[in-house]
Each structure stands twice: as C-alpha cells, then as structure tokens.
Amino acid sequence: MSAIPAGNGEISLWMTAQADSEPTRPALTASTDCDVAIVGAGMTGLWAAYYLTLHAPGLRVIVLEAEQAGFGASGRNGGWLSHLMPGNRSVYEQGPGGRAAVAAFQRVLIEAVGEVLAILAQHGIDADAVRGGNLVAATTSAAMQRLRERRDADLRYGMADGEVLLLDPAAVGERIAISGAVGGLYYPCVARVNPAKLVLGLARLAETRGVTICEHTPARRIRPGAVEVPGATVTAERVLICTEGYSDRLLGDRRLIPVNSSIIATEPLTAGQWHRIGWTGRECLSDAAHTFVYAQRTADDRIAIGGRGRPYRFGSGTGGRGEIDQHTVDALARRLADFFPDLRFSVAHGWSGVLGVTRDWCAFVDYDPASGIGMSAGYAGHGVTAANLGGRTLADLALGRDTDLTRLPWVGHRARRWEPEPARWLGVHAMYRMFRLADTWEECRRSASTCALARFGARLAGLAETTDNRTARPRSASPRSASRQAQPPHSQHPGGQP
Numbered sequence: 001m002s003a004i005p006a007g008n009g010e011i012s013l014w015m016t017a018q019a020d021s022e023p024t025r026p027a028l029t030a031s032t033d034c035d036v037a038i039v040g041a042g043m044t045g046l047w048a049a050y051y052l053t054l055h056a057p058g059l060r061v062i063v064l065e066a067e068q069a070g071f072g073a074s075g076r077n078g079g080w081l082s083h084l085m086p087g088n089r090s091v092y093e094q095g096p097g098g099r100a101a102v103a104a105f106q107r108v109l110i111e112a113v114g115e116v117l118a119i120l121a122q123h124g125i126d127a128d129a130v131r132g133g134n135l136v137a138a139t140t141s142a143a144m145q146r147l148r149e150r151r152d153a154d155l156r157y158g159m160a161d162g163e164v165l166l167l168d169p170a171a172v173g174e175r176i177a178i179s180g181a182v183g184g185l186y187y188p189c190v191a192r193v194n195p196a197k198l199v200l201g202l203a204r205l206a207e208t209r210g211v212t213i214c215e216h217t218p219a220r221r222i223r224p225g226a227v228e229v230p231g232a233t234v235t236a237e238r239v240l241i242c243t244e245g246y247s248d249r250l251l252g253d254r255r256l257i258p259v260n261s262s263i264i265a266t267e268p269l270t271a272g273q274w275h276r277i278g279w280t281g282r283e284c285l286s287d288a289a290h291t292f293v294y295a296q297r298t299a300d301d302r303i304a305i306g307g308r309g310r311p312y313r314f315g316s317g318t319g320g321r322g323e324i325d326q327h328t329v330d331a332l333a334r335r336l337a338d339f340f341p342d343l344r345f346s347v348a349h350g351w352s353g354v355l356g357v358t359r360d361w362c363a364f365v366d367y368d369p370a371s372g373i374g375m376s377a378g379y380a381g382h383g384v385t386a387a388n389l390g391g392r393t394l395a396d397l398a399l400g401r402d403t404d405l406t407r408l409p410w411v412g413h414r415a416r417r418w419e420p421e422p423a424r425w426l427g428v429h430a431m432y433r434m435f436r437l438a439d440t441w442e443e444c445r446r447s448a449s450t451c452a453l454a455r456f457g458a459r460l461a462g463l464a465e466t467t468d469n470r471t472a473r474p475r476s477a478s479p480r481s482a483s484r485q486a487q488p489p490h491s492q493h494p495g496g497q498p
C-alpha cells in the first residue's frame with residue numbers, strides 16, 4: 001500500500017509546479033461589452049480565442065473563467081497530445097458523410113497534433129513536448145486480440161499502415177520493459193506534453209493577441225447576447241461555452257456528465273532505474289485493459305500514471321481541486337507495480353479531474369447563428385488535441401467561415417440526454433463494475449478473447465464500435481440498413497479515460 005501522497009489534489013502536480021510563475025488575473029467587477037465572450041479558460045476556450053484573433057485581428061474577445069486558467073481538465077490531464085478520436089467512430093459514421101467523413105475527421109486530428117506542436121514552437125511555448133508516439137501494451141491474449149481488432153478498425157477508418165503498427169513482445173520490450181507484455185500497438189504520431197505548461201502558455205499567447213482573461217469570474221447565466229457573472233453582465237454578440245466536464249453545473253441540461261479520472265506521479269526515478277525500464281523515447285504508454293491506465297515519463301523523470309478512481313460523483317459533482325483517496329492511490333500504484341515489478345518508487349503527488357461525456361460518448365461542436373451561442377465539448381478522455389480542433393472549429397463557425405472543419409461529422413452532432421439521477425449514477429457505476437470484472441476474469445482465466453461481460457457493457461454504454469466491413473460510402477438512406485456486426489470496444493476510453 002502506498003501512502004496518500006503529500007501532494008494531494010491542489011489541481012495537479014503540473015499546475016502546482018507553475019504556480020509561482022503564473023500571473024493572477026483580476027476578476028471582472030463591472031459590466032462591459034465585447035464581440036465574443038468565451039466561458040472557460042481551458043484549452044478549448046483559449047484555442048478558440050487564439051484562432052478568433054488570428055482570423056479577425058482586432059476582435060474584442062473576453063474569456064471568463066470561474067477559477068483560474070487551466071483549473072479544469074486542461075491543467076490536470078495525462079499530457080497525451082494524440083490522434084485519438086473523441087467519440088465512437090461507428091456513431092459518427094451514421095451521419096450523412098458516412099465513413100469517408102470519419103476518415104477525414106481522423107486525418108484532421110492527426111494533422112492537429114502537428115498544428116499544436118508547430119504553434120508551440122512558433123511562439124516559444126516550452127511545454128516539454130516530445131513526439132515519442134503512443135505504445136499500447138497488451139499483457140493478456142484477450143487484450144492482444146482487441147489490439148489486432150483495433151488496428152483493423154483504425155485502417156478501416158482511414159489511418160495508414162505506417163500510422164498504426166502491431167508490435168511483438170520483443171518490439172514492446174525494446175521501447176519499454178513492461179513485465180508480461182505479449183505484444184502491442186504503436187502510434188508514431190502521438191506527442192507527450194506537460195499540459196499545464198501548454199494551457200498556461202496558451203493563455204499568455206492569447207493575451208499577447210489582445211484577449212482579456214478574467215479569472216474568478218464564474219458565468220451564472222448565459223442568454224443570447226449576454227453572460228451574467230456575479231455583479232456584472234458581459235454583453236457580447238457571440239458567446240462560446242467551453243466548460244466541458246463542468247457544463248452540467250452551468251447549463252443543467254443533462255447533455256454532458258463529469259466523469260472522473262485520477263493520476264499519481266512518482267518521485268523522480270534514478271538513472272539506474274530508467275536504465276532497467278528503458279522508455280528513452282518518452283512514449284505515451286497505456287495498457288489494453290477495459291479499465292485501462294495511461295502514463296507518461298515526465299520531463300523531470302517521474303512516471304505519471306492515470307486511470308482508475310471513483311468514476312462519477314452523484315449529481316454531476318466535479319471534485320473541486322482534485323483530492324484523491326487511498327483506494328485510488330493503491331489501485332494506480334498496483335498497476336504501475338504490475339508493469340515494473342522490480343521498481344521501487346514512492347508517490348509524490350495524486351490528483352483527479354473531470355472529463356465531459358455525452359450519452360453516446362461522442363464530442364460535438366455546435367454554433368447557432370441565430371442566438372450567437374456556440375459550444376465545443378464531450379471529448380471524454382481525448383481532449384488535448386480535440387480541444388485545439390474544437391476551438392478552431394468554433395472560431396470558424398462564429399466568424400461565419402465555411403471551411404473543411406465546419407463540415408466534420410462532430411459539427412452539429414447530437415446525443416440524447418443523460419438519464420436523471422439516480423439512474424445516471426447507477427448506470428455509470430454499473431458500467432465500470434462490469435469492465436473491472438471483465439478485466440479480472442480475463443486475467444484469471446488467461447482467456448484468449450474478450451469477456452462477454454465487457455462486450456455487453458460496451459454495447460450498453462454505447463462504447464462498442466459497431467461497423468459493417470464494406471468500403472466507405474456516403475450514407476443517405478437509412479443508417480440502419482446495412483448488415484451490422486458488433487465489435488468489442490476499440491475506443492480507448494471504455495472507462496472515460498484517455
């Protein structure tokens with residue numbers, strides 16, 4: 001058992017390390033007006049501000065943030081700048097563009113990784129970015145079978161051969177010495193970042209472009225043309241809502257729920273320990289379990305590993321500054337010990353944060369020209385790259401620009417609303433329980449195929465990618481007409497994590 005770390009919550013280890021160098025931005029105290037008001041200073045809101053001022057210099061943009069820039073998932077995440085699609089590909093495929101539109105979405109996401117890295121370099125934002133790829137390691141035959149199926153699906157949905165590689169156990173070991181690895185997948189395009197450095201660098205960049213960021217200024221009510229904050233009103237022709245996992249608290253429309261994810265970070269490891277582990281390529285690492293974990297080797301040589309924890313708080317609670325409990329610390333530390341049984345480590349910091357999840361696990365970008373209100377959210381665990389794309393797309397929509405981005409399948413996508421409580425709490429917890437049981441069953445039975453419980457859970461939750469295997473075609477007639485076959489979940493977030 002690992003003790004609860006001295007650093008517990010405090011937003012995150014990443015944010016704590018930046019606290020001294022970060023300016024405090026004053027709250028808005030008097031009513032004002034602007035062209036675009038953005039609610040939420042996470043990656044989505046700040047990317048939207050950046051692109052708005054890029055395409056329309058001189059536009060008056062105000063960002064209203066309830067706490068401080070980077071307070072939400074953007075300052076707490078695992079730092080995977082990845083190609084992973086924020087949603088279930090087979091659901092997007094049912095839109096009018098069919099599979100070709102999903103493939104276009106995938107292409108744009110891969111390009112967006114490069115876009116973010118290029119902007120960081122262009123503006124001298126050091127976010128510890130290393131493009132070391134993503135290694136997904138399988139430690140059971142069932143997990144390896146899922147990885148083969150995931151690769152087939154990746155190729156069907158537009159990835160090229162060289163963008164997703166199957167690895168044998170030796171090839172996994174050459175990258176990272178993971179105990180018991182039976183194989184893996186490798187995605188070269190993925191980069192590791194320090195998310196706090198990224199989001200706070202973005203805030204400073206937006207400010208240099210004339211954007212005003214008001215911290216400690218929570219939006220209380222949003223209506224066409226105005227945002228009400230305590231003691232003041234911001235009048236704005238256009239309002240962009242970028243509150244992701246916090247949205248239900250603000251809007252109360254059950255469109256998104258806050259699903260929790262937790263991370264622990266070790267003390268820095270020694271050169272000798274790293275010598276035994278490898279990981280010289282700084283790959284983003286995950287396993288292929290149903291309740292999977294995600295990890296990175298940080299710039300200061302710690303391992304940050306995230307995943308299991310309390311999945312959902314009754315009534316869409318968002319968990320404040322992210323304290324975690326003993327059970328979560330132990331579960332994550334155990335998983336790290338499974339990867340590296342000989343590693344002696346102590347946990348320096350633990351924290352948690354919330355992801356925005358829609359009822360069909362698909363993200364969306366929306367803009368209504370009549371009301372001037374837009375929103376980009378629901379990335380589940382895949383929001384670091386998607387926030388760039390979402391912010392960029394919101395900017396295009398708000399400026400009336402007709403671009404390739406505004407035709408992607410997540411634009412205007414609508415999922416049904418989440419059930420009211422207590423059904424919502426029961427449903428999410430039951431889903432997690434099923435995935436945990438399925439993992440245990442597969443490990444204990446050394447089974448070669450995915451446990452039926454996980455398949456059932458994935459279908460019930462809307463996570464399974466249900467595809468037909470024919471070539472891409474636009475769908476105009478009934479989306480249900482093709483013969484369809486249920487696949488196990490290829491999505492990387494059967495637990496709502498990245």
Ligand SMILES: Cc1cc2nc3c(=O)[nH]c(=O)nc-3n(C[C@H](O)[C@H](O)[C@H](O)COP(=O)(O)OP(=O)(O)OC[C@H]3O[C@@H](n4cnc5c(N)ncnc54)[C@H](O)[C@@H]3O)c2cc1C
Pocket residue numbers: 039040041042043044045064065066067068069070071072073074075076077078079080081082217218219220242243244245246247250260261262263294306352353354355356376377379380381382383384385386387498
């Ligand atoms: C632990 C964890 C690990 C993750 N790991 C990864 C990863 O490795 N890779 C990946 O791609 N994705 C990951 N994600 C998801 C990713 O971090 C998010 O999808 C992304 O950061 C969302 O950015 P955002 O700006 O939309 O939302 P947020 O960063 O959550 O920002 C929303 C902001 O809105 C503010 N706000 C809320 N209510 C109000 C209000 N009423 N008025 C004003 N402001 C308000 C909040 O304070 C917050 O700052 C992870 C998430 C978590 C929690």
